[in-house]
Amino acid sequence: MISLGRTINPHISVDCVVFGFSTNQLKILLIEREYRDDSGKQARDHKLPGDFITLNEDLDLAAVRTLEELTGLNSIYLHQFAFIGQPERIWKKSDMDWLNTTTGMEIQRVVTAAYFALINITESNSDFAIKNNASWIDIKEVPALAFDHRNIIDRGLAHLQKSLRNEPIGFELLPEKFTIRELQSLYEVILDCNLDNRNFRKKILKSNYLIQLDEKQIGVAHKPAFYYRFDKHIYNKQKKEYLGFNF
């Protein structure tokens, strides 16, 4: 999405790799775009949510703005994870033409700050996104993308996997209350592995920032699972500095 009607800084952009999780799939938010291919024909493909920053706009805030315009959400987990500036990263003429057309400026070279966001997909923010030509696509079925966005997604995914191993961020992708099994599935899908559920439970419950609620699943054809919630406050309190070094 390009900011028409704002004064942009045409040298610097933000791009957001937005992850969501639903029906046991890791999904990513992509935007459909219309462009003219090298032969001048109208075509469609997908790109990451992103935008040029405006003059005097803070980078982080530009990323927040981009996502808010797209999902209606403004307090989501969002961090910069890379900054990409190879001169040849926009190598297709059609991509460069598209930038020139949509901005109405002569774009030379764009350096982009890549952001990483985690969203709990709900009906409401999903509807909001659809109105903006955005849609949630399974990470395993990402089509060909504009610019170097495929590369940015791969780096974002690696970042997600690393973060998930080192900090409790999985909750950002789940609703307020969730079952241990849902959490385990999330880990399995993102890390692409199978986890022993006894060991997973022990490990995740030992750190006592998962609070068991009084509520159970209803209407399921098996023993209903308890719901839990993540208590960020407890986590922050007992977050410890790991002092060993293990390589």
Add this chain to the structure above:
Amino acid sequence: MISLGRTINPHISVDCVVFGFSTNQLKILLIEREYRDDSGKQARDHKLPGDFITLNEDLDLAAVRTLEELTGLNSIYLHQFAFIGQPERIWKKSDMDWLNTTTGMEIQRVVTAAYFALINITESNSDFAIKNNASWIDIKEVPALAFDHRNIIDRGLAHLQKSLRNEPIGFELLPEKFTIRELQSLYEVILDCNLDNRNFRKKILKSNYLIQLDEKQIGVAHKPAFYYRFDKHIYNKQKKEYLGFNF
């Protein structure tokens, strides 16, 4: 250092936090700069090695170039660790004036890619640096700096500590051959803690990429220590993916 005589991209710069280690101190490479303070008086202070990128220059290569111009070295451990773009990061009028004067351009706002470098300080590269107004300063005695460079250093140091815990990068700061004790001191200084030397040895030698040489210290008034070298090849081979998650 500003590239006079090159065509620069005045929106984007690189800044390098360059660490060195000598006489049991963690040091950082700073450049002395002349400028006019807000009252117009000639003054001196320090800044990080850095530069605007030139048109069509790759960011990573801009960082390599900056350091090569400064130290004569071109194959050093160098990684991007942050990208900083608050509009108010250059808040002092004197700093903005200095940029305008040295570049001969009207600078509006600069977004900078922060790089992190590790160097084994030698007489030769140290002499080279001195010729360029650069000097090695103990990390604990860093004076007031230009721009937001103090902040960048703090973030670089945090990055160094984190990296040192997770990857064997300490060797980059030491000469080719070193004693276990030197390595331990390096860990202690950077992590700001005391380590038990029996446990340190066990841990570091267990991973068998430290090769004991036939050579010992000479001329020391105590039992001479063996020298070791780091074998990157062995490390790369047995580098394992840590699959658990520990938070």
Add this chain to the structure above:
DNA sequence: GCAAAAGTGTTGTGACTACACCCATGA
């Protein structure tokens, strides 16, 4: 009562911490 997923305990192994003394050298 049966299908389907939830939930639970034990054991072996390996990594970490804490801790104190002898060894080789130069002066």
Add this chain to the structure above:
DNA sequence: TCATGGGTGTAGTCACAACACTTTTGC
């Protein structure tokens, strides 16, 4: 021979991996 830093071993604790059965519900 003494001062200096190099170099070594053991015991307790804790985290992790591997592994199979009982429980609760809807149909």
